[in-house]
Amino acid sequence: MDMNFVIIGGDAAGMSAASRAKRLDHNLNVTVFEKSMDVSYSACGMPYNIANPDREIDDLVVRRAEVFKEKQGIDLMTGHRVGQIDRHNRWVSGIKSDGKKFKFPYDKLLIATGALPIIPEIPGADLAGVMALKSLDDGRRIKAYLKEKSARSVVIVGMGYIGMEMCEAFRERDMGVSMISMDFLPGFHETIAGMVRRELESNGVMLHVRHQASQIVKAGEILNILFADHGLNADMVLMAIGVTPNSSMAADAGLALGPKKSIAVNRHLQTSDENIFAAGDCSDAFHVVTGQKTWIPLALRANRAGWAVADNVCGKPTEISPVAGTSVFKVFDLQVARTGLSAAEATQFGFEPAEVVIESRSRAHAHPGGSSIWVYMAGDKKSGRLLGVQMVGKEGVAHRINAPAVALHNRMTVDEFSRTDLAYAPPFGPVWDPMLTAANQLLKAL
Amino acid sequence: MDMNFVIIGGDAAGMSAASRAKRLDHNLNVTVFEKSMDVSYSACGMPYNIANPDREIDDLVVRRAEVFKEKQGIDLMTGHRVGQIDRHNRWVSGIKSDGKKFKFPYDKLLIATGALPIIPEIPGADLAGVMALKSLDDGRRIKAYLKEKSARSVVIVGMGYIGMEMCEAFRERDMGVSMISMDFLPGFHETIAGMVRRELESNGVMLHVRHQASQIVKAGEILNILFADHGLNADMVLMAIGVTPNSSMAADAGLALGPKKSIAVNRHLQTSDENIFAAGDCSDAFHVVTGQKTWIPLALRANRAGWAVADNVCGKPTEISPVAGTSVFKVFDLQVARTGLSAAEATQFGFEPAEVVIESRSRAHAHPGGSSIWVYMAGDKKSGRLLGVQMVGKEGVAHRINAPAVALHNRMTVDEFSRTDLAYAPPFGPVWDPMLTAANQLLKAL
Numbered sequence: 100m101d102m103n104f105v106i107i108g109g110d111a112a113g114m115s116a117a118s119r120a121k122r123l124d125h126n127l128n129v130t131v132f133e134k135s136m137d138v139s140y141s142a143c144g145m146p147y148n149i150a151n152p153d154r155e156i157d158d159l160v161v162r163r164a165e166v167f168k169e170k171q172g173i174d175l176m177t178g179h180r181v182g183q184i185d186r187h188n189r190w191v192s193g194i195k196s197d198g199k200k201f202k203f204p205y206d207k208l209l210i211a212t213g214a215l216p217i218i219p220e221i222p223g224a225d226l227a228g229v230m231a232l233k234s235l236d237d238g239r240r241i242k243a244y245l246k247e248k249s250a251r252s253v254v255i256v257g258m259g260y261i262g263m264e265m266c267e268a269f270r271e272r273d274m275g276v277s278m279i280s281m282d283f284l285p286g287f288h289e290t291i292a293g294m295v296r297r298e299l300e301s302n303g304v305m306l307h308v309r310h311q312a313s314q315i316v317k318a319g320e321i322l323n324i325l326f327a328d329h330g331l332n333a334d335m336v337l338m339a340i341g342v343t344p345n346s347s348m349a350a351d352a353g354l355a356l357g358p359k360k361s362i363a364v365n366r367h368l369q370t371s372d373e374n375i376f377a378a379g380d381c382s383d384a385f386h387v388v389t390g391q392k393t394w395i396p397l398a399l400r401a402n403r404a405g406w407a408v409a410d411n412v413c414g415k416p417t418e419i420s421p422v423a424g425t426s427v428f429k430v431f432d433l434q435v436a437r438t439g440l441s442a443a444e445a446t447q448f449g450f451e452p453a454e455v456v457i458e459s460r461s462r463a464h465a466h467p468g469g470s471s472i473w474v475y476m477a478g479d480k481k482s483g484r485l486l487g488v489q490m491v492g493k494e495g496v497a498h499r500i501n502a503p504a505v506a507l508h509n510r511m512t513v514d515e516f517s518r519t520d521l522a523y524a525p526p527f528g529p530v531w532d533p534m535l536t537a538a539n540q541l542l543k544a545l
Numbered sequence: 546m547d548m549n550f551v552i553i554g555g556d557a558a559g560m561s562a563a564s565r566a567k568r569l570d571h572n573l574n575v576t577v578f579e580k581s582m583d584v585s586y587s588a589c590g591m592p593y594n595i596a597n598p599d600r601e602i603d604d605l606v607v608r609r610a611e612v613f614k615e616k617q618g619i620d621l622m623t624g625h626r627v628g629q630i631d632r633h634n635r636w637v638s639g640i641k642s643d644g645k646k647f648k649f650p651y652d653k654l655l656i657a658t659g660a661l662p663i664i665p666e667i668p669g670a671d672l673a674g675v676m677a678l679k680s681l682d683d684g685r686r687i688k689a690y691l692k693e694k695s696a697r698s699v700v701i702v703g704m705g706y707i708g709m710e711m712c713e714a715f716r717e718r719d720m721g722v723s724m725i726s727m728d729f730l731p732g733f734h735e736t737i738a739g740m741v742r743r744e745l746e747s748n749g750v751m752l753h754v755r756h757q758a759s760q761i762v763k764a765g766e767i768l769n770i771l772f773a774d775h776g777l778n779a780d781m782v783l784m785a786i787g788v789t790p791n792s793s794m795a796a797d798a799g800l801a802l803g804p805k806k807s808i809a810v811n812r813h814l815q816t817s818d819e820n821i822f823a824a825g826d827c828s829d830a831f832h833v834v835t836g837q838k839t840w841i842p843l844a845l846r847a848n849r850a851g852w853a854v855a856d857n858v859c860g861k862p863t864e865i866s867p868v869a870g871t872s873v874f875k876v877f878d879l880q881v882a883r884t885g886l887s888a889a890e891a892t893q894f895g896f897e898p899a900e901v902v903i904e905s906r907s908r909a910h911a912h913p914g915g916s917s918i919w920v921y922m923a924g925d926k927k928s929g930r931l932l933g934v935q936m937v938g939k940e941g942v943a944h945r946i947n948a949p950a951v952a953l954h955n956r957m958t959v960d961e962f963s964r965t966d967l968a969y970a971p972p973f974g975p976v977w978d979p980m981l982t983a984a985n986q987l988l989k990a991l
């Protein structure tokens with residue numbers, strides 16, 4: 100009898116694993132249970148889609164369910180919400196969208212349940228018009244709501260990068276936008292964050308930092324968000340505080356958990372049960388700088404982990420490489436990127452960090468059209484190692500961050516990184532790339 | 546008596562060395578002999594400056610001679626052409642711009658004489674209007690000539706990256722541009738080069754590849770460039786075949802030479818005479834991939850080598866890191882970049898290369914405004930090592946190339962590079978960065 104490879108969750112990690120497993124071993128029975136009707140879509144593309152009322156949210160679908168079923172031979176069961184894993188008997192069970200129950204046996208199981216948006220437990224968080232953005236259905240609901248209510252204003256609770264991207268989306272639709280949060284761009288150095296703050300404000304966004312919403316009340320069609328002694332009126336509230344691993348089912352099944360209650364996996368993506376794998380935003384990973392477990396929900400590592408699970412299930416033992424947490428986002432005219440650790444984060448892992456922030460230019464001296472680029476860099480005084488880099492600027496930031504990311508994978512010292520041979524031409528930067536200038540400065544502090 | 550540190554050549558390497566040496570040891574006598582009147586200017590910025598008749602070429606000057614003299618205490622002697630090095634008596638001698646001779650003793654000497662444009666030995670190469678671009682004076686002459694003659698057309702001999710940049714500059718000035726050369730973008734893979742070729746042609750540039758000029762004749766005010774059975778008329782000819790190390794004085798002094806007759810230096814930038822250093826475009830370097838000597842004239846390594854010479858002269862022994870040959874240029878709407886070796890180059894050094902070219906996108910699926918990016922990648926079948934990367938596209942190429950450059954410094958395998966954690970957001974690329982897609986493809990061929 101052929102082996103049953105069962106996957107819970109038809110998003111990036113789940114569908115990557117399913118596709119690759121079927122490609123590696125066509126006789127394998129690959130069954131995916133997805134609670135929604137959507138699989139394989141660009142979740143990260145949602146803010147840009149929501150920005151444009153004329154675009155359909157379904158434009159974000161990369162591959163339709165039929166293609167997975169008919170062309171790839173994957174048993175893709177949409178509208179199937181798995182609720183329980185029975186490790187002893189090796190089956191999963193749950194409820195279909197029509198209310199009927201189902202039960203299915205597995206030999207190897209992949210949990211790829213992703214993450215869930217964090218909704219603060221305040222009165223009124225469940226009111227109509229208080230929304231979050233995680234799934235394509237969320238995006239669909241937000242677009243429908245904006246249209247139906249002709250919403251003109253929004254309060255975004257949270258100032259992380261999804262909040263930033265959505266802020267731009269709402270401004271594109273000419274809506275008034277307020278943001279409220281205790282922290283502005285948590286994890287970023289204050290100079291980098293300060294540039295983003297200035298960009299938001301010059302685009303008409305109202306920021307209420309060091310505050311948190313205590314209650315939301317409805318006054319007619321209007322939502323009133325209460326904080327401190329103030330209240331903000333808006334047509335809509337977006338909860339964008341962050342996400343949390345969707346790991347409760349794994350916890351209920353007795354699987355070990357890692358940082359932030361993500362599902363703990365080894366380098367082969369196996370959970371504490373060797374027949375059960377976890378991949379994507381629900382699972383933890385090794386950090387390239389600390390060597391320790393971390394939880395960083397990002398799309399590339401989800402896709403990559405899905406592939407690695409398929410390899411391991413299909414008898415091609417594969418270890419997943421550690422993550423650097425390299426990420427980038429766009430907010431209005433700014434590109435903001437980071438990789439590795441900030442000094443504050445590094446201190447928690449026993450490093451003795453030094454840090455610098457430098458301002459340089461996006462184009463060479465005397466080359467027209469340049470703008471400022473700020474580079475933050477942290478290094479370890481004990482080992483000399485590069486710990487992390489952050490950057491902000493109008494151009495040339497998004498891809499620049501990949502060079503220090505590769506450096507982190509190689510455990511380079513700041514000195515070694517400062518000696519790398521990087522590209523130069525006047526339209527793209529100074530002779531000494533801003534990252535090299537930062538490294539040269541940081542060397543003096545190490 | 547204080548030590549005499551003498552530098553021949555006041556360009557990138559020479560002035561970097563002078564400034565740093567004086568900063569490290571203020572009592573050191575630092576004397577720079579520069580044959581022209583210009584020091585410290587952005588040579589790479591010249592094409593962009595020439596593109597604009599309203600800009601002064603002197604806008605490219607980064608630091609004026611007076612600053613070096615008065616603020617930094619450097620004895621900067623412009624208009625001093627050194628012609629001879631007497632290693633036995635340790636002095637240099639030459640001729641000043643007023644025709645008088647000079648002679649000066651050194652304890653440590655740096656040769657930073659740069660490179661010279663290659664002028665093919667064909668009849669008419671010395672005619673007025675046949676020009677090359679290397680020094681600021683060249684740029685000055687070209688701008689003056691274009692203005693004085695109201696030049697409407699140019700033939701560029703050579704199709705390397707300076708030819709490309711100048712081609713765009715002339716088109717900016719609405720001039721008709723023809724190019725003629727045996728090779729189109731030597732060193733680049735044909736697919737990458739093909740994209741550049743298409744870009745040039747769609748910008749109205751006439752290309753005559755696989756031809757070479759045999760003679761230039763003057764007919765009234767017009768130059769006629771003869772090749773095969775044809776002739777091209779133009780107001781001006783730009784010789785942009787390439788450059789060659791300006792090493793004849795070093796050779797005359799009996800110093801050892803390296804690849805392409807560049808001055809051979811060890812990792813401390815010492816020539817075969819331990820009291821004489823060489824840095825910048827006149828000297829060779831170790832290649833990060835082959836470990837062997839190479840000659841790659843690029844601005845960053847010149848600046849960096851200048852610094853390292855100063856360190857070594859001032860008693861701070863410093864080894865220069867190897868070069869990867871990372872470079873980028875812009876031509877019309879395209880960015881073209883490379884690092885490391887092509888498969889063809891790698892074969893000459895005993896590698897068994899495999900290569901791929903992939904087409905990917907500059908932005909994510911369904912994100913508006915994206916365009917194609919082509920990535921060429923070469924790896925070694927024996928060791929699995931990454932050997933080199935080339936890229937072309939309208940956006941996101943210039944800084945992307947730095948990630949594989951850092952990978953080359955770390956001697957990463959293609960497999961290791963394919964596992965690096967790179968940034969993703971829909972405005973800046975697909976989830977799988979085009980470089981990762983190329984690496985994944987290349988792995989199949991290794």
